[in-house]
Amino acid sequence: MAARRPPNRKALIRAAAAELFLQRGYHNVSVTDVADSLGITASALYHHYRNKQDLLLHTVLGSLDTVDALIGEAGDLEAALTALAALVTGERGVLAVWEREARNLEDTQRAAILEHEIEVVARLVPLLRAERPELGEPEAHLLARAVLGTLGSRVRHRIALPRRRHEQLMLRVASAAAHAPLRTEAVPPGPHPRETGGSTGSPGLRIPRREQLLTEAIRLFDERGFQSVTMADIGEAGGIVASGVYRHFPRKSDLLIAAVNRGGERIRTSVETALDRAADPGEALELLLRAHIAVSLEQTHLMGILSNERDQLPDRERTALRRLQADYLDVWVQALGSVLPGREPAELKIIVHAVHGMIYFTVRVGRTHPWPDLSQHLRDLGMAVLTRTGC
The missing domain is CATH 1.10.357.10 (Tetracycline Repressor, domain 2)
Structure with missing residues (x-):
C-alpha cells in the first residue's frame, strides 16, 4: 500500500526549509536538500513550491503567519508572550527566515514581507496598551518591536537549557521588555547618526576610493547577502567598473x-x-x-x-x-x-x-x-x- 501524503506536508516542508536555511544559509541549501531531510523526492516538493525562492517566500510568510496567529488568539499580553516564548524555544527556525533570509527575495517580495511584518508588530500593540494604558501609540510600537526582538534572539545561538526552564526564561525576558519603564518626556529630535561603515568624511573632502568601495560593499552585503552581491554591483555603487574594484x-x-x-x-x-x-x-x-x-x-x-x-x-x-x-x-x-x-x-x-x-x-x-x-x-x-x- 502506498504511503499516504501527510495533510500538513506544506507546513513540514516549510519547517524543514527554515531549519536548513538557519543552519547553512539560503544560498547553501538546495531544493533536493530540503526534500532529502523529509525523505521525499524533489519532484514531490515541486508539487507544492515552484522553486527555491518560492519556497523561501512562503517559509517567511508562514513564519509571520504563525506569529500573527498566536498573538491574535491570545486574550491578553501574558498569554501572547507565553505562546511566543514556547514557539521560539521549540522552533528556532521560525523567526530566522523572517529576520535573516528575507533579504534574498526579490524587491517586490521583500516589500510584501515588510508590510506583513508591520502588521504583525501592530497586532501586539493593543495588548501592550491594554496592559499599560499610559503608553502612547509610538511607545507601544517600540515596545512591540523590542519584545519580538528579544524572542527572535533565540535564532542566534544554540545555548541549551531544559525545555521548560528555557520557555520560562524567554517569557521573563520578553515580559521585562514589555514592562520596561520608558521616559516619555518631550525630547527634541536630533539628527540620526549617519551610516558610514566606518568612514567619517568631511564636507568638501573626497573619501578615498578604497574606503568608498568598502562602505558600499558593507551596505550591499547587509542588504542583499554576501553571495547575492557581485563585484560589478559594488563597482556600480561606487561609481566605477568592476575591474576598478579589483585594483x-x-x-x-x-x-x-x-x-x-x-x-x-x-x-x-x-x-x-x-x-x-x-x-x-x-x-x-x-x-x-x-x-x-x-x-x-x-x-x-x-x-x-x-x-x-x-x-x-x-x-x-x-x-x-x-x-x-x-x-x-x-x-x-x-x-x-x-x-x-x-x-x-x-x-x-x-x-x-x-x-x-x-x-x-x-x-x-x-x-x-x-x-x-x-x-x-x-x-x-x-x-x-x-x-x-x-x-
Missing part, C-alpha cells in the same frame, strides 16, 4: 574580511572604553550597553554583517570572529553575573543575547519610525531586560 580588493572575500576586521575593532574599542571608565561591574554593564547601542545605530550595516555573514568568511577569519564574539559575550556575562548573582552562565548568556537581539531588530527600523530618542529608549529597554529578568 583595490583582488577578491570579493577581501571586502568581507576588511568589513569584519573593522567591526571587530569597533567592538574591541567599545569594550576597552567601557571597562576603563567603569567604577564597578554594574556601571560596566551599563557602559557596555550604551556602547553597543551607539555602534548599532552608527554602524547598522556593519553590525548586520557581523550577525549574518560569519559563515561566508574563510576558515581562519571565521574562527577569529567566533573567538572575538565569544570573548565579547563573556565580558557581558561577567558584568551581568555581578548584577544577578547565583545565575548559571547559560541563563546569563541567553539574557545578553536577548538584549543584543532586541537592539538589532529595533534599530533596523529605527531611522524611519517617530522615536525622537531611540538611543535612550534602547538604554531603558536594555537595562530593564538585563536587571529585571531575574526578578
Whole structure:
C-alpha cells in the first residue's frame, strides 16, 4: 500500500526549509536538500513550491503567519508572550527566515514581507496598551518591536537549557521588555547618526576610493547577502567598473574580511572604553550597553554583517570572529553575573543575547519610525531586560 501524503506536508516542508536555511544559509541549501531531510523526492516538493525562492517566500510568510496567529488568539499580553516564548524555544527556525533570509527575495517580495511584518508588530500593540494604558501609540510600537526582538534572539545561538526552564526564561525576558519603564518626556529630535561603515568624511573632502568601495560593499552585503552581491554591483555603487574594484580588493572575500576586521575593532574599542571608565561591574554593564547601542545605530550595516555573514568568511577569519564574539559575550556575562548573582552562565548568556537581539531588530527600523530618542529608549529597554529578568 502506498504511503499516504501527510495533510500538513506544506507546513513540514516549510519547517524543514527554515531549519536548513538557519543552519547553512539560503544560498547553501538546495531544493533536493530540503526534500532529502523529509525523505521525499524533489519532484514531490515541486508539487507544492515552484522553486527555491518560492519556497523561501512562503517559509517567511508562514513564519509571520504563525506569529500573527498566536498573538491574535491570545486574550491578553501574558498569554501572547507565553505562546511566543514556547514557539521560539521549540522552533528556532521560525523567526530566522523572517529576520535573516528575507533579504534574498526579490524587491517586490521583500516589500510584501515588510508590510506583513508591520502588521504583525501592530497586532501586539493593543495588548501592550491594554496592559499599560499610559503608553502612547509610538511607545507601544517600540515596545512591540523590542519584545519580538528579544524572542527572535533565540535564532542566534544554540545555548541549551531544559525545555521548560528555557520557555520560562524567554517569557521573563520578553515580559521585562514589555514592562520596561520608558521616559516619555518631550525630547527634541536630533539628527540620526549617519551610516558610514566606518568612514567619517568631511564636507568638501573626497573619501578615498578604497574606503568608498568598502562602505558600499558593507551596505550591499547587509542588504542583499554576501553571495547575492557581485563585484560589478559594488563597482556600480561606487561609481566605477568592476575591474576598478579589483585594483583595490583582488577578491570579493577581501571586502568581507576588511568589513569584519573593522567591526571587530569597533567592538574591541567599545569594550576597552567601557571597562576603563567603569567604577564597578554594574556601571560596566551599563557602559557596555550604551556602547553597543551607539555602534548599532552608527554602524547598522556593519553590525548586520557581523550577525549574518560569519559563515561566508574563510576558515581562519571565521574562527577569529567566533573567538572575538565569544570573548565579547563573556565580558557581558561577567558584568551581568555581578548584577544577578547565583545565575548559571547559560541563563546569563541567553539574557545578553536577548538584549543584543532586541537592539538589532529595533534599530533596523529605527531611522524611519517617530522615536525622537531611540538611543535612550534602547538604554531603558536594555537595562530593564538585563536587571529585571531575574526578578
